[in-house]
Amino acid sequence: MYLATTSRNVTRRRRLLTTAGVAVVAALSLAGCAGGAGAEDTASSDSGEELTTIRVSLGWIKNVEWAGFWIADQMGYYEEEGLDIEWIGGGPNAPTTMATLAADGADIGIVPGTQSWLQTFADGNDWTAIGALFQESPGALVSLASDPVRTAEDLVGKTVLGQEGTQINYDAAFKIAGLEPDYDFIPVGFDIAPLVDGQGIAYTAYATNQPIMLEEQYGLAPDDYVVTLYADLGMPLYGNVIYGDSSYVSDNGDDMEGFLRASIRGWEENGDDPAVAAELAVNDFGADLGLDLKQQTRENELQQELVVGEYGDPLFWMDPALMTELMYPGLEVAGYTDLPAPEDYVDMSYLEAAHASLEG
Numbered sequence: 001m002y003l004a005t006t007s008r009n010v011t012r013r014r015r016l017l018t019t020a021g022v023a024v025v026a027a028l029s030l031a032g033c034a035g036g037a038g039a040e041d042t043a044s045s046d047s048g049e050e051l052t053t054i055r056v057s058l059g060w061i062k063n064v065e066w067a068g069f070w071i072a073d074q075m076g077y078y079e080e081e082g083l084d085i086e087w088i089g090g091g092p093n094a095p096t097t098m099a100t101l102a103a104d105g106a107d108i109g110i111v112p113g114t115q116s117w118l119q120t121f122a123d124g125n126d127w128t129a130i131g132a133l134f135q136e137s138p139g140a141l142v143s144l145a146s147d148p149v150r151t152a153e154d155l156v157g158k159t160v161l162g163q164e165g166t167q168i169n170y171d172a173a174f175k176i177a178g179l180e181p182d183y184d185f186i187p188v189g190f191d192i193a194p195l196v197d198g199q200g201i202a203y204t205a206y207a208t209n210q211p212i213m214l215e216e217q218y219g220l221a222p223d224d225y226v227v228t229l230y231a232d233l234g235m236p237l238y239g240n241v242i243y244g245d246s247s248y249v250s251d252n253g254d255d256m257e258g259f260l261r262a263s264i265r266g267w268e269e270n271g272d273d274p275a276v277a278a279e280l281a282v283n284d285f286g287a288d289l290g291l292d293l294k295q296q297t298r299e300n301e302l303q304q305e306l307v308v309g310e311y312g313d314p315l316f317w318m319d320p321a322l323m324t325e326l327m328y329p330g331l332e333v334a335g336y337t338d339l340p341a342p343e344d345y346v347d348m349s350y351l352e353a354a355h356a357s358l359e360g
Contacts, residue, residue, distance in 0.1 A: 043084035051084040052255055057097040057106035059113070059240065062089040062286040064296040065208070065303065066110075067277030070285050072266025081258030087285065098125065101245060107252075108244045108259070114237050115336055121345070122338040128249040129346050130256055131316030133267075134239030135309020139169070139230045140207040142195065142214070148226040149202040152177035152233060159184040161194050162204035169204065169230060172334035176234035208303040212295055235330035238318055239306070246345075253350060261354035264315050267307060274300035314355050320346045 043051045058066060069087070072078055078085050088106055090097065097109030098120050110133065111117045121127065141160075143149040152173040160170055164187045174181040188194045188203070192210045195203040196218055203210065207227050214220040230237065242260075243249075249256055270277050278296035313319065320342035328339060 049082070051079060051082055053084045053086055054108060054255060054259060055086045055088060055106040057088045057090065057100040057109045059090045059097050059109070059111045061091045061289055062087060062281065063289065063291055064278050064281040064286075064300045065240075066285070067274075067281070067300050067303070068267025068270040068307075069263055070266070070277050070280040071269050072262045074280055074284070075266065075269075077262035077265050078259070081255075081262050083255060083258055083262070085259075089286075107248055108242060110240050110242050112240055114239060114241055115331060115334075117241060117243070118331070118339055119336065121340040126246045127243045127345055128246040129241050129243045129318060130249060130348075130350050131242040131260060132238035132240060132318050133242065133316065134303075134306045135311055135313065135317070136229060136231050136306045137237040137239035138207040138209075138303065138306055139235075139237070139239070140205050141202040141228045141230075141233070142192065142205045142207075142210055143202045143226045143228070144195065145224050145226055147201055150226065150228050150232070152179055155202060156182050158201040159186060159199070160202045160204075161186050161188045161200035163187065163189065166204040168334050169235070172235060172330060173230075173233040175333045176330060207306070208299050211302070212298050215298070216295060230330075235327075235334065237327050237330070238323070241318075242316065243345075249347070249350075256350040257353050257357075260316065260351050261358060264354060264358060267315055270300070271304050271308070274298075274304065314351075316351055318342075318346050318348060 043053050056069075064070075066087075069085075073085060073087075088100065095103075095105075096116070097106070097111045098117060100106045101109050102125070114132075114137065117127075141149055143154075149155060155170065155173070156179065160183050162170070162185065167185050170183060170185065171181045174183075186194070186200055188199075190210070192203055192205065192213045194200060196214070205211070205227075207229060211222075211225060211227055214225050215222070244256075275293075275297045278293055278300050281296050282291045282293045307315065311317075311319070311322065323342040323346070328342075331339060
């Protein structure tokens with residue numbers, strides 16, 4: 001596509017995109033395109049106005065991780081854009097957003113695992129990214145303050161904990177620091193208890209999740225533990241990328257702009273009071289999940305900092321030059337191959353237009 005610019009001042013252009021004619025039969029094949037019919041579906045607003053339905057596949061359950069989207073929905077911002085959003089929840093037992101889009105089960109996906117999403121390009125998928133929720137991925141190592149891990153050097157010769165498959169991140173941290181991987185790995189689940197029990201010095205975690213377990217289940221204060229983002233170890237990455245099949249995005253540009261404009265408004269308001277979206281998650285969008293209001297509020301507090309990020313860009317921004325120069329080297333050291341060039345799939349024109357209209 002375009003927008004590989006070091007100045008981040010983007011000229012609004014659009015690449016001509018081709019529509020693929022390959023039908024996807026199996027959801028898990030992830031081959032071919034996933035052109036959706038969502039833009040042709042309509043619903044009606046309270047005033048009787050026809051709304052365009054956009055089906056959005058979420059990469060996780062309908063909890064507070066999607067806080068700003070819940071606010072935008074509740075406040076009617078999508079309806080103001082002529083849109084009716086159908087939120088499709090994910091989770092550990094749900095198909096990936098990529099599989100859902102490939103099977104024509106959704107029009108837009110929001111994918112937490114940027115690494116796994118990038119790998120699907122090699123399968124023949126033609127995705128276009130129109131934004132990223134997290135300017136800094138919440139992927140992190142958590143350690144106790146009594147034996148903190150802030151650098152790869154702190155891991156040398158130590159026992160570490162993580163979900164099976166996360167060894168690749170430990171290996172990359174060592175290599176980026178110019179060290180040979182030297183650690184013992186114990187596979188664990190998503191419960192942080194093994195760290196508290198002293199089975200290892202570090203635990204692979206989501207910075208917006210497991211630290212809350214330390215506070216609520218074990219009575220630790222924020223000063224009692226250390227959260228080291230992968231970015232701090234030389235592996236920065238955008239998270240919760242918002243994307244669609246290229247033909248769908250190109251054919252429905254006005255709707256993409258409207259979706260982003262409404263979402264920006266919701267996430268800006270989310271920064272005012274983390275309890276608002278937490279209540280929406282607990283009582284409305286995730287009412288059947290048994291979510292805890294205190295935990296959801298705390299998670300929202302932690303995640304907003306990552307949404308704003310440290311790069312100084314507007315909400316949801318993705319900078320192809322930054323990705324090439326700063327993010328891709330970490331991915332490559334971690335062993336990820338066949339990575340598509342960011343300028344070929346990142347299109348900030350819709351986001352740029354959305355921000356410009358709000359500022360105007």
